[in-house]
Amino acid sequence: MLEEEKRLPALKIKISTLFMIIYCFVMFVPGYFSNAGIKLLSNVMMAIAALFLLRRKYKPNKFIVLTSIYLLYLMIMTYINRTNAADIHLIISYCKIFFFLGVFDYMLKNNQANAVNIMFYILLLFVSLDFFSIILFPNGLYHTSLTWNEWSTSQEAQWIYGNKNNRIYWYIMLLMTAWERYVLNGKSKIWPTLISIGTIIAMMIVKSSTATTVAIVVGTGILISIYKKKEIRFSINSYLLVGICTMVTILVLAGSTGFLKIVVEGIFHKDMTFSNRSQVWQQVILLIAQKPFWGWGIVDDKAATGLLGSLTYVNAHNQFLNCLWQGGIVLICILGGIILCTARNINAIVSDRYKLVFECVLVGLMIDMMFEVIMGTTATWGCLLLLNSIHLFLEKQEDLFY
Numbered sequence: 093m094l095e096e097e098k099r100l101p102a103l104k105i106k107i108s109t110l111f112m113i114i115y116c117f118v119m120f121v122p123g124y125f126s127n128a129g130i131k132l133l134s135n136v137m138m139a140i141a142a143l144f145l146l147r148r149k150y151k152p153n154k155f156i157v158l159t160s161i162y163l164l165y166l167m168i169m170t171y172i173n174r175t176n177a178a179d180i181h182l183i184i185s186y187c188k189i190f191f192f193l194g195v196f197d198y199m200l201k202n203n204q205a206n207a208v209n210i211m212f213y214i215l216l217l218f219v220s221l222d223f224f225s226i227i228l229f230p231n232g233l234y235h236t237s238l239t240w241n242e243w244s245t246s247q248e249a250q251w252i253y254g255n256k257n258n259r260i261y262w263y264i265m266l267l268m269t270a271w272e273r274y275v276l277n278g279k280s281k282i283w284p285t286l287i288s289i290g291t292i293i294a295m296m297i298v299k300s301s302t303a304t305t306v307a308i309v310v311g312t313g314i315l316i317s318i319y320k321k322k323e324i325r326f327s328i329n330s331y332l333l334v335g336i337c338t339m340v341t342i343l344v345l346a347g348s349t350g351f352l353k354i355v356v357e358g359i360f361h362k363d364m365t366f367s368n369r370s371q372v373w374q375q376v377i378l379l380i381a382q383k384p385f386w387g388w389g390i391v392d393d394k395a396a397t398g399l400l401g402s403l404t405y406v407n408a409h410n411q412f413l414n415c416l417w418q419g420g421i422v423l424i425c426i427l428g429g430i431i432l433c434t435a436r437n438i439n440a441i442v443s444d445r446y447k448l449v450f451e452c453v454l455v456g457l458m459i460d461m462m463f464e465v466i467m468g469t470t471a472t473w474g475c476l477l478l479l480n481s482i483h484l485f486l487e488k489q490e491d492l493f494y
Contacts, residue, residue, distance in 0.1 A: 170389035313452030
């Protein structure tokens, strides 16, 4: 009997793996489940992450350096402008993002399979809960009151990840990890296939036009890379794609949107004001003109509604305008550096099959940036980290790189 017990395999788990699981959990947990205990635990994990990186003499890559400059500059401008958002909570929230990216960048360099698996399973848990809340309650798991003006209010549908525009980057991050497990670690193609289809279905049910477009772009790219048997011999320079997306953004902000009329009105049945976003853009441009170089810093929701002259909108609903508003020309240049750094890494990929996926993700994020503000979420930074770090371990695949 004793001999049999000795033969039983012991459940072993490394301290570093347990740390990663807990850290990933507290960083990815949706606001629907968040409470004081989880927030306290996330602060503790941040402190442990700082010690983790110091002990291992972590050297950040260019993307992490640019990200830290972006976050630091935005904090400095917020304190210089003495806005109501300039408090310890802002510092803590940005430090959480920085240390999270640093820890996972380190893990991707040293144990990519373990890091990707942890991210995949934690994201799968939360995204699945969100997906089934959408399927079971298509009209909303719960509702919040949305005030349009002094005389008009409406009820806004909410699910596990919040309103209809708040989930696509979480789904994309899950999609990327599922696809990477298939490509690098020989896992089943079933997961990236199901998640691609599920993402498109979920975005269509919540009726988010931007998120649906992004889901179709990214999901289609992943499905083509998986199921197209013949080698893909078509490639577009990533810098060119960034340039095209930038030009489309400028045209949209300038009101030259005739080329999008078929899609906006014909397919999504929306008006050409993009749900009144064009009015907010005009007001934000006036604010930018007042402080064009340094920006206003981050302002809280109450101050934002006053500056924008709207009781509903609390940001620019365009990432590029929001950067100009908060940090002026300096911050938009830093964001541009992050995007170009990402494009440079994607251009390093030799295989058009795999390059297609990364370019679809990058284009998807830039499409979302045209109509939403997404740089304040962990998931967006996580997607960018994967786009900038994946080349480090794809070098092991002889058919992908020179």
